[in-house]
Amino acid sequence: MARNNNKIVVPEARQALEQMKLEIANELGLENYNNIDKGNLTSRQNGYVGGYMVKRLIEHAENQISGK
Numbered sequence: 001m002a003r004n005n006n007k008i009v010v011p012e013a014r015q016a017l018e019q020m021k022l023e024i025a026n027e028l029g030l031e032n033y034n035n036i037d038k039g040n041l042t043s044r045q046n047g048y049v050g051g052y053m054v055k056r057l058i059e060h061a062e063n064q065i066s067g068k
Helices: 011-027 043-066
Strands: none
Touching: 011 043
16 A cells, blocks of 8 residues: 655645645546545546646746746
């Protein structure tokens, strides 16, 4: 069984990150992502969700740094 060793540095951000994950999964066509068995998804499908989360977080940080 896989263990999740990821630690959220700012616990107050947990809810926002969960919401972002669900929004991205929905945009990728993965309906009801919270309740589906992730083991039945392909590595590519699961990877897309995490990858797009990172991409959006980087875009957000770049916009904040640039003052936009």
